[in-house]
Amino acid sequence: MNRRPEAERGAIDPLMLEMLVCPLTKARLVYDRKNGELVSEGARLAYPIREGVPIMLVSEARHLEDRPAPTHRSGY
């Protein structure tokens, strides 16, 4: 697959951001540009964005108390 520039990997399309909610609470998300994550305050979860794709899975999300998860993803 295409490798995008480093800076773009955690980036997200603003229109997409407008549409997304937390899959658990269905509440709006806050985009954390620095970490490339979508933060659900209510669920205390941060969903990663990889290659521009938001990963809206609780199993992949970081609990807000924890450190940022490594950006490398096994599998591809």
Next chain:
Amino acid sequence: MSNERASGGEGMETSYGYETVGEGEKQGRVNAVFDRVASRYDLMNDLMSAGLHRVWKDNMVAALNPPRKRGYRALDVAGGTGDIAFRILKSSGGQAHVTVLDVNGAMLAEGQGRADKRGLSDKIDFVEANAEELPFEARSFDAVTIAFGIRNVPRIEVALGEAYRVLRRGGRFLCLEFSRVDVPFLEQAYEQWSFHAIPRIGRLVAGDEEPYRYLVESIRKFPSQGDFASMIERAGFERVRYTNYSGGIAALHSGWKL
């Protein structure tokens, strides 16, 4: 092990093909199948349908008939490789916007690569998420489609409820899935083909028999046309109809949120 077709959604949660697995285990097992077949997904569908899946998908999007106007938004659930999304875009004259959702990252990566190659990245979004927990606001889409994906979802009725939630009033749900063959001779022939030929071909071509056996068995477990239509109605959809394709090898179910 059970090869009985489920009549409602019951049992689909813990059935991995004919094998019974623990609650919560199915998603992981299904995911492993798609990790293994992502790059050969078209080949797999060609094998399962003798190439007919392309025609069925064309028919599905013809039935959807997306308008050639801006602002029309479709969500394709379990649509990783972009097969349906590209057809919707084409049919809308490039006016629609399609969000492709899949629980499997390998399938999405395949679709993203194809979208880049076709220069369609502006009109398609990719989201990795679960069909049972859609990460979208209520009433966000004009259409929700799912092609050959619903039988892999553990809790089908939950996924149907989510599809209903994210649709706007007047929005349409379309679901294409392998179904129950209703032509006696064809049924026997298809049975032979799917249980004996497909896993062997899978082993020869892809070097792996097990994922293909899962796919064949999961097709046989999935509720029949009428039973699935009832499930769609229970989720709140109205004017629920289905159309058999190729003698019921596949069926297109349609419902409206009115």
